[in-house]
Amino acid sequence: MKKNIKPFIQVFSRRSGLYLASILVLFLMIGILTTVQPAYRFSSTILSDWTRNIDELVFYNMLGMENRAYKSSFPDDEELPKLSNIFFQLATNIQPSDPRSLLGNELPGFSIYDSQILMASGDDNHFTSFPIESNPPLEEVLKDREAVVEEDVDEELPPEEDVEQTTGDRDVVFLYTTHNRESFLPHLPGVEDPNSAMHAEINISKVSERLGQSLERKGIGTYVDKTDFGQQLNEQGKKYHQSYEVSREAVETAFSGNKDIQYVFDLHRDALRRDKTTIEIDGESYAKLIFVVGTAHANYEENMKTATELNALIEEKYPGLSRGIYPKDGSNGNGVYNQDVSGNALLIEFGGVDNTMEELYRSADALAEVFSEYYWDAEEVSNP
Known part of the structure; x- marks a missing residue:
């Protein structure tokens, strides 16, 4: 033997x-x-x-x-x-x-860096460039501020296309902005504090509108929710950290009223500075994207799969535009982000406090281009 x-x-x-x-x-x-x-x-x-x-x-x-x-x-x-x-x-x-494994257990607040970015592109994506969520007092969010944006920016949409496929009168994408008043310092004269980059009109909701317009031009019916959740928080006597409770009502209402919805995207603005949120592609400046997937619910793997597939397509067509995928549990933040309503629900961070509307719109158009290819390929597989 x-x-x-x-x-x-x-x-x-x-x-x-x-x-x-x-x-x-x-x-x-x-x-x-x-x-x-x-x-x-x-x-x-x-x-x-x-x-x-x-x-x-x-x-x-x-x-x-x-x-x-x-x-x-x-x-x-x-x-x-x-x-x-x-x-x-x-x-x-x-x-x-990895110093986080020691310091995270000893220093208060340091444990928030005990996480990872999945499928990050480039050497500058690591634990120092994790998304930072602004959490100012609600009164700071609702404060009146001056905002400036060039009038012709909103008019520079990509040219009309002759699309071969269309969803017709069906809205299959639902866009909303839980932190709808998140704004951008270049458009807020005199404001320097990232936590004060808030505005009632010039904010992330304009990026949501632009993404919706670009998707429509690709033949993908899109409903853009324009609810001012900041104002709703104030009316309901709630705090800013309860934003997702309020926005969830809008998402559930949308699903109950439209059975055609297949994808749900919640757009946000990161609080990181320009060097972490901006990239130049073919001589043009873009605001980087990052997908946040909440892992504090049972079916998050489906959301992760959708984020992974979209991230791969973006990296193929616009290398470096995406900062990757950021899984986040409930230990520091919401952890669900209303993504339990659908396996195709994602939170997408567009740029940071220092990005301009021009940069943000370019990224919205790029995402619409990539997503349209992803969507129609999926439709062909589902309906051969």
């Missing part, structure tokens, strides 16, 4: 054997912990948080032992993590290469 086993053992290197042994011990421990009495059992969340600290290269290496094709895809200069580092991370929940 030993003679039969010996040739197989020799296939694995000593180091690979150690990795395999450590992982087998880990899974054995998990098996024991999950089969004991419930009172002494670790929760699945604890186990998930614990095991996620294992470097993914360990698992890739294990697969490579069985199928060498996996190893062939590794960069030549990629080194496997040391076994001591793996056990250190498992024991302490600290990753030496």
Whole structure:
């Protein structure tokens, strides 16, 4: 029996054997912990948080032992993590290469950076460029301010197109803006504080209108909700952080009154500054986009799938325009964002406080172009 086993053992290197042994011990421990009495059992969340600290290269290496094709895809200069580092991370929940794993547990407020951006493009997309949501007092949101925007900006729509496909009189896209008064500093003379970049008319809702117009020109019927949710909050005596409770009523009303709605997009403006939210493409300046997917509801994978597919198409046609996909749970913020109403409901951040309407409109037109291709391809698959 030993003679039969010996040739197989020799296939694995000593180091690979150690990795395999450590992982087998880990899974054995998990098996024991999950089969004991419930009172002494670790929760699945604890186990998930614990095991996620294992470097993914360990698992890739294990697969490579069985199928060498996996190893062939590794960069030549990629080194496997040391076994001591793996056990250190498992024991302490600290990753030496990521200061967030230590500081996030010690400094108040720092834990908000314990997240990730999925499918980010470019080297400037990391934890310092996570979306920042303004949360000023409601009185600051409703304050009267002067706003300036060139009159011809709204008139510079893309030329009319002869579309081959159309949804007819059906509105299949619903656009709304939960934080509808989010505005932009270049259009607010004398305002410098990002938290004060709010206005009743010159705001993110104009970008929503532009996106709706561009989608209509692509033959996609779109309903643009123009509710002033900021004013509704004031009338109902609610706080700014309750915005999604108010906007949810509009979304549910739209669904109940229109069975044709297939996609729901909630447009926002990031509070990040210009260097993180702007890109030049073919000599033109664009406001970057980022998809926010709330993961604090059961069916968020469907929303993630939609965001992933759209993000890939944007990256293909307008490289760098999208900052990626930002999954966000309920530990710091809403975490649902009304996305539980549909698997095709997304929150899309357009630019930041320093972007101009010209830049924002270019991005809206680009998104409409990409989405129209995505939509009609999906229609052909559904109705061959």
